[in-house]
Structures are given as C-alpha cells and as structure tokens.
Amino acid sequence: MLAAARSRSRIAFTAVAALASLALAACSGTTTNAPTGASAAPAASSAAPAADAFPVTIPTAHGDVTIQQKPQRVVTWGWSTQDAVLALGVVPVAMPTYAYGGDAQGILPWNAAKLKELGGTPPALLPSSDSGEVPIEEIIEAKPDVILAPYSGLTKEEHDKLNKVAPTVSYPDKPWATSWQQQIEIVGKALGLSAEATALREKADAHIAKLGTDNPDLKGRSFVYGAVNANDQFTIYRGSDPRVELLVQLGMTESPSVKELDADPKAGSYFYSISYENVSKIKTDVLVMYFATQKDVDTFVADPVIAALPAVKEKRFAPIVGESFVMASSAPTVLSIPWMLDQYVPQLAAVATKVGG
Known part of the structure; x- marks a missing residue:
C-alpha cells in the first residue's frame, strides 16, 4: 500500500502503505524474498564510458560524500534509485525488493524490462526498503564500492554505518523528498555519467511537456x-x-x-x-x-x-x-x-x- 507515508522508523506511517484494502492497514515490512549474497551479484556494467572526473564529492543532508573512483559495484537503497542507475545503463549488484507493485521476484515491471534489455546476471535482491530496517549484512555481502540512496529515509546513524561500508549518497535535503530530476542528476554524478543523466532528464521533461500540450x-x-x-x-x-x-x-x-x-x-x-x-x-x-x-x-x-x-x-x-x-x-x-x-x-x-x- 503506498499510504499516507513512506514511513521509516522515524516517519509517521509505513513507507509503502499498500492500499491492499480500503482500510489501508500498514504494509508489513517483511518480505518473502530472501536476500542474495555477493557471490550471485556480478560487477555492474556500464553502457557508456565515464565522462566525469574522479574523485567527485556530492553534498548530502548527512555531510559531503567523496567517491574516489568510478564505481563498478553499485548498491541502491530506498525507492526508485535503481531506476536511475538502470536508465544510465548500469546494472546494480544489489537493489531492494518491491513486494508492492513488483513481480513474483519483487522487481517492478519497468525495471524488469530494462534488466532484460541490458542483459547479464540480475542484481541481488535486498529486503524491501519499506521495512524500516537497513540490511547492513546483505549490503556488505554485495561488496559495493558505492551505495546510492538519494530517495530514502536514511537517518544520520544509518547513513554513517553504511558510509563505513562504501561511500553512501543519501538525500540532499529532506528524507523522501528528492525530485526525480535531482535523483537522476545525483546518480549520474556519482557514476561519472553526468552528461548521460542530463540527457535522460531532458528527454523525460520533454515527454511530460508533450503530454501536457497534447x-x-x-x-x-x-x-x-x-x-x-x-x-x-x-x-x-x-x-x-x-x-x-x-x-x-x-x-x-x-x-x-x-x-x-x-x-x-x-x-x-x-x-x-x-x-x-x-x-x-x-x-x-x-x-x-x-x-x-x-x-x-x-x-x-x-x-x-x-x-x-x-x-x-x-x-x-x-x-x-x-x-x-x-x-x-x-x-x-x-x-x-x-x-x-x-x-x-x-x-x-x-x-x-x-x-x-
């Protein structure tokens, strides 16, 4: 259910309060998909060469984060960040399961289509980010060299724990309030693909504008x-x-x-x-x-x-x-x-x- 809120442990309602019934009972935070270890998660593949120079520093609400070199093993957390990563031609080594809206494996339909297009071994599936619990151990097993969570509810404590695993890019201002334009630009910068990210944002903006005109x-x-x-x-x-x-x-x-x-x-x-x-x-x-x-x-x-x-x-x-x-x-x-x-x-x-x- 996506109900009144993407509640984290610090936010009032459950993150994807599924409207499974009109009573909208809060989503259970549990998931039937067991997380997959690093052995099943290959290094991310990029469809385009890096255009940005590294190291690169990205400001976040929890402090500046510096990525020393172009990431090869990308983990995503929170909502929808995997979309931006996949759109840039990169397959994450691990991403959250979506019990609400996903297929039998917990993968959203537009993600499934993009994964099929990109090919390669699918990402490891982490527990749902709606549970309010960050799966530190599963993320460690994925051996990331960057963790991207610009649209999430990570607390400072959670961010700092993840940042010890790999550079962790959380939201720029408030939890669960990053626009899709900001998200693609942040992810593009983190992956050294800023030009490609800008092109994707402009294409989506143009698509929305045309729908409005039509x-x-x-x-x-x-x-x-x-x-x-x-x-x-x-x-x-x-x-x-x-x-x-x-x-x-x-x-x-x-x-x-x-x-x-x-x-x-x-x-x-x-x-x-x-x-x-x-x-x-x-x-x-x-x-x-x-x-x-x-x-x-x-x-x-x-x-x-x-x-x-x-x-x-x-x-x-x-x-x-x-x-x-x-x-x-x-x-x-x-x-x-x-x-x-x-x-x-x-x-x-x-x-x-x-x-x-």
Whole structure:
C-alpha cells in the first residue's frame, strides 16, 4: 500500500502503505524474498564510458560524500534509485525488493524490462526498503564500492554505518523528498555519467511537456492528491512531494485547499492528514488518489461522506489503480514516467473535461 507515508522508523506511517484494502492497514515490512549474497551479484556494467572526473564529492543532508573512483559495484537503497542507475545503463549488484507493485521476484515491471534489455546476471535482491530496517549484512555481502540512496529515509546513524561500508549518497535535503530530476542528476554524478543523466532528464521533461500540450484540458485545473488510511483519516500530499510536482509539470495547479487545510505547514513532512468530518472542506477541480485495486476504489466511493464530495459526485475523480501504477506515480523516475503517464494521462484528461460541465 503506498499510504499516507513512506514511513521509516522515524516517519509517521509505513513507507509503502499498500492500499491492499480500503482500510489501508500498514504494509508489513517483511518480505518473502530472501536476500542474495555477493557471490550471485556480478560487477555492474556500464553502457557508456565515464565522462566525469574522479574523485567527485556530492553534498548530502548527512555531510559531503567523496567517491574516489568510478564505481563498478553499485548498491541502491530506498525507492526508485535503481531506476536511475538502470536508465544510465548500469546494472546494480544489489537493489531492494518491491513486494508492492513488483513481480513474483519483487522487481517492478519497468525495471524488469530494462534488466532484460541490458542483459547479464540480475542484481541481488535486498529486503524491501519499506521495512524500516537497513540490511547492513546483505549490503556488505554485495561488496559495493558505492551505495546510492538519494530517495530514502536514511537517518544520520544509518547513513554513517553504511558510509563505513562504501561511500553512501543519501538525500540532499529532506528524507523522501528528492525530485526525480535531482535523483537522476545525483546518480549520474556519482557514476561519472553526468552528461548521460542530463540527457535522460531532458528527454523525460520533454515527454511530460508533450503530454501536457497534447492534453490541454489539464492546463490550469486544480487538483488535490490524496490517499486514505485506517481510522477514517484522509491524507493530503503537500506540494513538495514528487507525485504532486509531476502533475504540476503537466500544467495542473495545486488546489488552494491543500494549504488551507494544512494545520502544521512547517511540520517538514510531505503529507498531512485530516479526519473524514473535514473532507467536505476539500475544494478542487480534480481529485487524484491511488488504490491497489478497483474494488478498493468502489469501496471508497460507496462511503456516503466520500460520495457527497462534489469531485466524486460530478465524476471529477481520477483514481490511479493498480500496485505498479501506484509505485510509478508515487516515486516517478525517468523509467517509470513514460510507463505510467502514457496510460494515465488520457484518463486524467477525460476527467478534467468535466470541470465546469
């Protein structure tokens, strides 16, 4: 479930609170995939020669990190960093399992396609990063020469432990708040592939811009991006969240309700929650939310409080349905953006046409 939060041990909700049911019980943090040792993880392969000079120093929220030479064995941690690494033509020696949204092996569909394209031995699969526990031993077994975690919730203590294993690049500012543009640029710099990273970012930006141009009904439409949790709590994502930023890139605007209903805007998180008794105060052209299944959507809109919302009643509700789609939209990357947006934007635009109708 990706619910109200990518909670780490230090953050309020479970990181991928799967919407496995409308009650949205928090994801279990356990994983059925046993981690694979270093013997099964080959050195990373690069599709392009290094363009950057080493050593290179990358600033992070936990201090500057210096990588002495071009990495050959890359471990990723947190959400979606493996996307940036794979997009740059590098196969990680180890990356997290995705029980939510992944296939039988715990690999996301766009990652599976890229791994097939790149060939070679698949990465070792670490336990899910949603567990709140950093698998230090498994990471050590992978023998990394760099650990990339720019979109994660690593604490200073966790970062320092990993940094003793290999140079560890965590987030630049706040946990779980690194934009996909920042992520590809950070990973590109760490791997000595900055020019390639810039090209990928520009290509993805152009793709988003074209989708916005091709769907003019989205332009200027206000939206609220939400989720549901247990105990009748409605989560609203703030403007700093990557999933919100992605819709803004398409030409939409964040509804004024997002700030008006925010009781603690300085909390430092990317989301906040309101009770169902206050849901009626949400004013927006379009309501965007995510759900694991269509059954969850049906259960949600059957609630009388929700059914009375103008956006729901007037069919200005654009749910994102399916675990893989939830992952792709919640942690957008240069790989997941085209995979998800090409399928979702036409649905979103169709809903936007009903505004004012």
